Amino acid sequence: MLHTDTGHGAFKYRQVIDLIAENIDSGTLRPGDRLPSLRKMSERVGVSVPTVRQAYVELERLRRVEARPKSGYYVRHVKRNDLVDPTGNPGGPPVSCACRTLMERVYDGINQPDLVPLGIANPSMARPVAKGLHRAMKRVMARAEQRSLGYASTVGEPLLRRQIAYRYLDTLGVNVEPDEICITNGGQEALMLALSSVATAGDVIAVETPAYHGVLELIDSLGMLAIEVKTCPEEGVEVSAVEATLEKHPVKACVFSTTIGNPLGVTMPDEDRRRLVDLIERHDVALIEDDVYGELRFDGQRPMPAQFLDSNAHILTCGSFSKSAAPGYRIGWIVAGESVDTIARLKRAFSCSSGFLQQLTLAEFMASGDYERHLKALRPELRCNADRMSALVAQHFPAETRTSKPDGGGVLWLELPDSVDAELLFDSAIDAGISTLPGKLSSPRGAYPNFLRLSFGHPWCEATEDALKWLGAEVYRMASASS
Ligand SMILES: Cc1ncc(COP(=O)(O)O)c(C=O)c1O
Known part of the structure; x- marks a missing residue:
């Protein structure tokens, strides 16, 4: 029945x-x-x-x-994708990021206009919210035109910090004081400030593998070393692997996304998050939780960030409006707790403050209820795009291709046949007008040569479907050319 x-x-x-x-x-x-x-x-x-x-x-x-x-x-009788095997055999010594040249080439490529944008993780674009934000901005300009042209305070506009604190209360039932929050230039600056507050050049930072390439580039730029920690394709970073890493290496801090990692898109179970917090407290290691996708689970569930579990561990949560509303606004935040003065000092030194008009606009957008309404509409759109993309990969790529099964976010992680070099595929796709992200960028050792990250965070259209068909045919061609 x-x-x-x-x-x-x-x-x-x-x-x-x-x-x-x-x-x-x-x-x-x-x-x-x-x-x-x-x-x-x-x-x-x-x-x-x-x-x-x-x-x-x-x-x-x-x-x-x-x-x-x-x-x-x-x-239908459908062929389903097998699940990726994302371990990438971590376990070697800490390393600095191996892929600087490739990173530059990829960014030159994916920033070209008019490409089918499968390379950039930009999920809010699946259902752009331009009208709602413009309305909010107009109201702000009508009320506070002069004020919005000035400098915002270093830690950020109180109205926005209050809205962010209120959202933690509303969605998670946790009490965050607005004074514990520092507004940043996107999640990237939040990660930079968080890392700079707990570690220095030469220190070892544990990251999940595969990891968000931007955090790897950041660790490298700060002169720190990365050590990769094994993940499970359905539940993200493995706590037993974190424990083994902490026992073997002098790790100063961990940077993990326990909700919707990038690129795997999966969520750590609650009991594992609890074990993770106990572990880092026992080892006296800082945890930086990259929670920029926290609002974007397809089912709308909001798992509790590690910082809000009862403990004495040193944990910082990094959030952002880039994935949920407008990456161009460059507004993110850190829940810094007692470290807020340290974070504020670093923020002042690095970038003084963040865009005032954008902060006021986002505060207005949240207060009006439009943010919540937008998220409720965005999540099913993203789920639908993820399903469509998985279905087309199953249909048009070689049978050995495996994919992630994301719980949310905006990217799909593909394991292509062993013989396919995703860097070469990236080059030929750019020539064909399609951007992608080669898997090597997701590891500081350049692991994952035959992996590819594809974004489903854009309005679905025929060009997306044609691009996926083209990529599938190209992967077939490359696989057969090498056999
Ligand atoms: C996991 C993760 N963290 C942080 C960022 C940076 O976010 P922002 O664009 O807000 O700087 C990104 C952006 O791609 C990301 O995917």
Whole structure:
């Protein structure tokens, strides 16, 4: 029997898609089974027939079901992607980032205009929020034109710090004082200030592998060394691997994303996060939690950042509006707790303060309720894009290709056949008008030569589908040329 618990709040159309997908995933609906008729489904879940039709058409586009003329919709026999094996064999000595030249080449490439943007992790663009932000900015300009042209205070505009603190209370039930928060130039500066406050040149920093390439470049620029810690493809960094690393190496700090790492896109279970906090407290090591994707789980669940679990460990949380609203505003933050004076001193030395108009605009945007409404619409859009991308990879790439199964965020991590060099693929894709991110950048040792990161954070369109088909054909070509 089809399980029809549709829950509340989500869009009706999305509810039907999720309901069918969940029944397929759980095996209740099997390949070849007929879906309930449009009318029956509409009666069962209390949505209109056109809405059910729209959902079935979308499921067809996702290649989960197929329409048979005059008969109805049936569950497809689909090839599913196997899960990536992301370990990359870490365990060597701490190293400095190996990929400076490649990083420069990739950034030159992906910043070209008019490319199909599969290289940049820019999930807020899947449902751009320009109108809402412009409205908020207009209201700010009408009220505080003069003020917004001046310098904001070093730690940031109180209105925004209060909104951020309120959001922690509202979404997680935790009490963060606005005075503990320092506004930064995006998540990148938050990570830079956090790292500079706990470590210095020559120190060893533990990172997950694969890792966000920007943090690797940062560690390198600060003269620090990175040591990679093994991850599990479904749950992110492995606490037992952190323990082994802390026992073997003189680690000064860890930088992990326990909610939606980049590029794996998965979340650490709560009990492991608790063990992680106990571990770093026992070893007297700082933890910098990169939480820039914390709001972007597809299911809207907001796991508790490690800093808010009861402990005496030294933990800093780095957040940002780049992934959830507007990367061009360059506004992020650190929940610095008792280190706020140290962070403020560093912030003043490095960049004085952050854009005032952008801070006021974001505070207004949050206070109006538009931010929450935007996130509620963005998450299902991202889930839908992730499903579409996985389905097209399963259809158009060689059978050995494996993918991540993200819980949220905006990127898919692909393991291509061993013989495929993702750096060469990056070059030929740029020539074909498509940006991608070669996997080597996700490791300080340049591991993952046959891995590729693709972004699904943009409005889905035919050009995206054509780009994925082109990439699949190119991977086939490269794999067969080398055999
Ligand atoms: C995991 C992660 N952390 C931090 C950042 C930097 O964020 P921002 O653009 O706010 O500086 C990014 C951006 O790609 C990211 O993916």
